[in-house]
Amino acid sequence: MPAKAHILIIDDDANTLASLARAFRLAGHEATVCDNAARALELAKADRFDLILSDVVMPGKDGIALLEDLKNIGIRTPTVMMSGQATIEMAVQATRLGASDFLEKPISTDKLLLTVENALRLTRLEEENRDLKRRLGRHHIIWASPAMREVMAQVDQVAASETRVCVRGETGTGKELIARTLHEKSPRRNGPFISLNCAAIPAELMESELFGHEKGSFTGAAGRHIGKFEQAHRGTLFLDEIGDMPIAMQAKLLRVLEEGEIERVGGDKPLTVDVRVVVATHRNLEDQIRQGSFREDLYHRVFVFPIVLPPLRDRREDVRLLTENFTRQLAEQNGWKPKSFSADAIERLEGYSWPGNVRELRNVVERILLLSSGDVVESATVARALPQSLGNADRPGPRPENSVAWSIPSTTNALSIGTLAQRVEAFERETLLAELKRNHHHMTNAAKALGLERSHLYKKCQQLGIDLRAVRQS
Numbered sequence: 318m319p320a321k322a323h324i325l326i327i328d329d330d331a332n333t334l335a336s337l338a339r340a341f342r343l344a345g346h347e348a349t350v351c352d353n354a355a356r357a358l359e360l361a362k363a364d365r366f367d368l369i370l371s372d373v374v375m376p377g378k379d380g381i382a383l384l385e386d387l388k389n390i391g392i393r394t395p396t397v398m399m400s401g402q403a404t405i406e407m408a409v410q411a412t413r414l415g416a417s418d419f420l421e422k423p424i425s426t427d428k429l430l431l432t433v434e435n436a437l438r439l440t441r442l443e444e445e446n447r448d449l450k451r452r453l454g455r456h457h458i459i460w461a462s463p464a465m466r467e468v469m470a471q472v473d474q475v476a477a478s479e480t481r482v483c484v485r486g487e488t489g490t491g492k493e494l495i496a497r498t499l500h501e502k503s504p505r506r507n508g509p510f511i512s513l514n515c516a517a518i519p520a521e522l523m524e525s526e527l528f529g530h531e532k533g534s535f536t537g538a539a540g541r542h543i544g545k546f547e548q549a550h551r552g553t554l555f556l557d558e559i560g561d562m563p564i565a566m567q568a569k570l571l572r573v574l575e576e577g578e579i580e581r582v583g584g585d586k587p588l589t590v591d592v593r594v595v596v597a598t599h600r601n602l603e604d605q606i607r608q609g610s611f612r613e614d615l616y617h618r619v620f621v622f623p624i625v626l627p628p629l630r631d632r633r634e635d636v637r638l639l640t641e642n643f644t645r646q647l648a649e650q651n652g653w654k655p656k657s658f659s660a661d662a663i664e665r666l667e668g669y670s671w672p673g674n675v676r677e678l679r680n681v682v683e684r685i686l687l688l689s690s691g692d693v694v695e696s697a698t699v700a701r702a703l704p705q706s707l708g709n710a711d712r713p714g715p716r717p718e719n720s721v722a723w724s725i726p727s728t729t730n731a732l733s734i735g736t737l738a739q740r741v742e743a744f745e746r747e748t749l750l751a752e753l754k755r756n757h758h759h760m761t762n763a764a765k766a767l768g769l770e771r772s773h774l775y776k777k778c779q780q781l782g783i784d785l786r787a788v789r790q791s
Contacts (some may be wrong), residue, residue, distance in 0.1 A: 322346045322367040322437060325394075327357040327383065333422075337370065340426045354378035358386050366394050368440075372399035373407060381407070384414045395436045396723040399424060414741075451664055458494050462632035466503045468495070468624060475622050476502035481574075483559075483619050484597040486626030489676030489768055490596035493557060495624060499595055500553040508552030513545050516561035517772040523566045525582050528573075534583020546579045549592045558605060559619065560600035560611060567612045574618045594619065629671040629678060636667045643682040656689060661696035669703055673768035680765055746781045750788065758789045 326337050329352050339346040349366070355378055361369065369387070373380035379399055387396065398411045401422035408419040417436035420429070420780070460469065475482055477498050484492040493512060500510045518526050525535075529544030545554055556562075562570065573579050574594065578587040596619045605611035617627045629636070640658060646657045658666075671677055684702040685694055756762040764774040778785055 322433075323349070323365070324433070325349050325351065325357060325360060325364075325369045327351045327371040327375070327380070328370070328399075329353065329372065333372070337429070340429065344430055349357060354380065354383035354386075354543055355752060357383060359391050361387060361394065362390070364592075368437055369394050369396040370433070371396060371398055373398055373411070373527075374402050381410055382416065384411060384416060393442045396434055397432060406778060425448045428701045433536045454724045455673075458491065458498060460632070460635050461638055462634040464626075464627040464632045465635060471504065471622075471624050475499070475624075477504065479593055481593070481621045481622070482595045482618050483602075484595065484624045484626065485623055486599060487628050487674055488599050489674035490626040490628060491675050492599075493555060495626065496553070496555040496557075496595045496597065500555075500593075503553070503593070505552050506594055509549055510553050510555065510559060511545050511549040513771065514554040514557045514765065514773075516558040517770055517776065519776075520563040520566070524569065527566070527570070528581055529581045529584075530582035531584050534581075538583070541581075544579070544581065546573065546590045546592055547588065549590075550593050553593045553595060556594060557597045558598055559596040560598040560602055560605055564610060564612065567615045571612065571615045571618060574615075587650055599728075601715055629674045636678065637663050639678055640666060640682055644686065647683055653686060654692070656686060656692055656694055658694045659696065659773045662694045662699045665699045665703075677768055680768075710749060742781060745777070749778060749781065749783060753785075753788060758785070760785075 322341075324341055324346055326334055326341075326348055328334050328350075329336070331352070334350040334352065338350050341348040349360065350365070351360060352375075354371075354375060357369075357371065360366075371380040371383055378386075380400070384396060384398065387394070395417045396415065397418045397420060398408075398416045399420040399422055400407065413421050417439065418432050420432060458465075458469070460466070472495060482496075482499060484495050486492055496512070497510060500506060513526060515523070525544065527536075527543060527544050527546055529547055530538050530542045532538060532540050573590070577591070578589055580587050602616055602620065606613050606616055608699050637658075644656060644658075647653065666678075666681075673680070680745065681702050685698055687699055689695075689698045749763075751767055752763045753760075756766060760774060761771050764771045767774065769777070775785075
């Protein structure tokens with residue numbers, strides 16, 4: 318049993334309630350008592366109990382009806398039934414409705430505590446199993462293509478070492494999943510896996526995020542903050558989008574990689590850290606070195622073993638497996654009925670160019686499941702869900718009636734003059750404004766549609782001079 322379990326006891330006999338409550342409290346647990354099923358249902362809705370112990374035969378609504386009500390409203394608290402008038406039929410009915418056990422009165426204290434302990438232990442195991450499945454589902458790499466077979470062979474080759482790895486690939490290809498897999502296959506697997514997206518952290522906060530700070534070290538530092546390097550001690554630190562790290566911070570990161578020591582902002586002594594660093598980027602670091610925005614000495618420190626992730630358009634054999642996996646995940650996450658995809662629907666998905674890669678595929682699958690009304694997803698539903706101007710033309714055919722059009726705004730005027738950089742900036746600005754308007758200025762939805770992190774979208778708007786307050790009022 319947990320160190321302190323909270324147990325709800327329901328019985329119409331006051332002496333039984335007092336006796337059971339006393340037994341649990343002497344064993345170090347908390348007991349709430351109730352003498353009728355209707356009140357018990359209200360208590361179960363309002364509070365969280367570790368276990369429910371209920372009599373079967375009571376005036377008004379009985380224990381079996383209570384068990385059925387609990388099941389109908391989705392309360393999964395383990396429930397043990399008890400009765401002085403027990404029958405086999407009664408026990409079978411209770412078990413079918415999800416009761417953990419059925420006890421016959423009178424019940425000895427030792428037997429009661431053992432039964433409750435077993436019920437709680439089983440529940441904990443089930444919760445741990447569900448959590449493990451969820452975590453494995455989120456972080457498991459799905460593949461069947463030759464391109465990914467080569468990638469996974471490289472992962473196996475380098476995982477057990479302390480070699481620094483640089484994962485390269487387009488946005489949405491699954492770089493963090495590769496980093497997590499490297500960690501899980503390494504001797505550090507029992508240590509922490511800590512990640513930081515360098516593109517999402519303002520330059521002035523980067524040092525504090527990486528190395529931590531002491532109380533009072535700067536305005537707003539109300540207490541000590543432990544940075545990512547300390548959090549990752551004896552584990553793995555994943556620095557995503559390292560190409561976006563400010564040049565001043567690159568020098569400080571280089572020193573940590575060389576010496577294995579950090580110093581908190583405002584601190585007065587170095588701290589030794591034991592961390593394996595894995596980095597990732599979608600940028601061309603070699604070009605950045607030539608442009609002076611990335612240090613060559615840091616490049617040679619982190620670019621020891623490169624792993625290049627192929628875009629989804631180069632691993633179309635994986636689209637079906639990924640679609641099936643995302644469908645299962647989303648159905649479980651949202652309580653939806655599982656669905657399958659027709660051969661034509663899968664073929665249409667395979668024919669799309671996937672500029673947003675695996676991340677875009679997951680978003681599209683979610684959109685498809687919301688649009689689909691039947692048990693089998695057909696090609697027409699996929700056509701409605703795919704962004705029309707970003708690759709659906711790869712699979713020609715008329716657009717179905719009532720389909721949703723997803724388009725990039727026209728930028729003819731904006732792109733007719735200016736340097737390449739100015740034209741790209743103008744294009745990005747108009748694209749962001751159009752997506753914000755389409756999503757009624759809901760930042761989370763707009764970020765998801767663009768395949769960006771929400772924090773990255775805010776940063777991008779700031780870089781492009783988009784005044785979000787003014788845009789909302791326009």
